[in-house]
Amino acid sequence: MATVTAVLHRGVVDSDEPILCADDLGVLRGDGVFETINVRQGKAFLLDEHLARMANSALRMEFELPDRAEMAELAEQALAAWRERGTGEAALRLVATRGREHGGPLTVFATIDPVPRARILPRRDGLRLVTASLGVDADARGRAPWLLGGVKALSYASMMSVLRWAKSQGADDALWVSADGYALEGPTSSLVWLDGDTLCTTPVSTGILPGTTSAFLLGNAERIGLRTAERLIAVEDLVKAEGIWLTSSVRGVAFITSIDDQSVAQRPDITAELEKLAGFEVPS
Ligand SMILES: Cc1ncc(COP(=O)(O)O)c(C=O)c1O
Known part of the structure; x- marks a missing residue:
């Protein structure tokens, strides 16, 4: 279970809550993009650079990410919840899939987990x-x-x-x-x-x-x-x-x-x- 999970336009949710449908193209075909970002002292390192790369990845796959401000807000919602738990080194994942097989919005969410010592x-x-x-x-x-x-x-x-x-x-x-x-x-x-x-x-x-x-x-x-x-x-x-x-x-x-x-x-x-x-x- 992820330590923190946040969903676009919903904010932080219980990490046990299912947030993907069985026909999500991210699951069926790996059809989506992601970023993994270093978090130290509760802040995301090089967030702008990651958001820019993620938007470019989506463009190359011919779909458009929510705008930068929305993606940054999602990241910040997850980071705020993470800061309540501590300030150790962590990994923020931002994920955006093309959405469900028969259309509809993208699936966009964020998770934060501590970085395992082995990594x-x-x-x-x-x-x-x-x-x-x-x-x-x-x-x-x-x-x-x-x-x-x-x-x-x-x-x-x-x-x-x-x-x-x-x-x-x-x-x-x-x-x-x-x-x-x-x-x-x-x-x-x-x-x-x-x-x-x-x-x-x-x-x-x-x-x-x-x-x-x-x-x-x-x-x-x-x-x-x-x-x-x-x-x-x-x-x-x-x-x-x-x-x-x-x-x-x-x-x-x-x-x-x-x-x-x-x-x-x-x-x-x-x-x-x-x-x-x-x-x-x-x-x-
Ligand atoms: C294939 C590949 N190359 C390079 C990198 C390093 O990128 P970054 O420094 O932005 O984490 C990654 C990161 O996951 C990767 O998957």
Whole structure:
């Protein structure tokens, strides 16, 4: 049961209350969009950026989200209820489905839950990655918009599947690699690496999801003396980088310790600066 549940135009409801019908297209086809947002001290981090990405995801799927003010109000209703329970780190989910199969309004709701300790331990312990083929070239999704590159659609079954597969291989997470050999992103996180004094990430033209966390880090990297770049990188070059991280709103900044069992270089100094820059607490 979610700790807090709020429904558009209704506000906070009992989290035991059913809020979806059996013919909701979000359930039947994963036909909808979502965002997961870091909550600290009772406030949503980078809310505007998440709302903008969510509206864009919906547009790409040819439906229109309620306007920004309504979505922000829904988030605030959930946050107000969460603040009554405490101020620990939490995840705010915003979900909008196309609605019911035979028409009618979108289904739009928000939930907030505490972030489980296991999700944030990689900030302290790092991650072992295993590469997984996405099956298409790095430029394929740009030419095939129906593949929904750059869209945070509800259909995350293959993301969950590759995570289970990575774990079955003894790794902690996967790294999507294009058919032509470029490292792209994690199934639920963005790829960031260090080349000299340049903090790099993958170009959005590859169809990766534009990460709010990676954008924040690159947008503020100058404050820690780093330049930034968006670059394509082959896996064989990535393993030679001076530091590699997966970043996301819930996970924060997780450093990589190995890729396909090959140890990679680590920069604990930069890891600490990046966590601090984006305000992620490192668990003890
Ligand atoms: C595929 C994918 N890439 C990247 C990210 C990281 O995005 P953000 O930093 O906005 O959480 C996510 C987040 O869930 C994701 O699902």
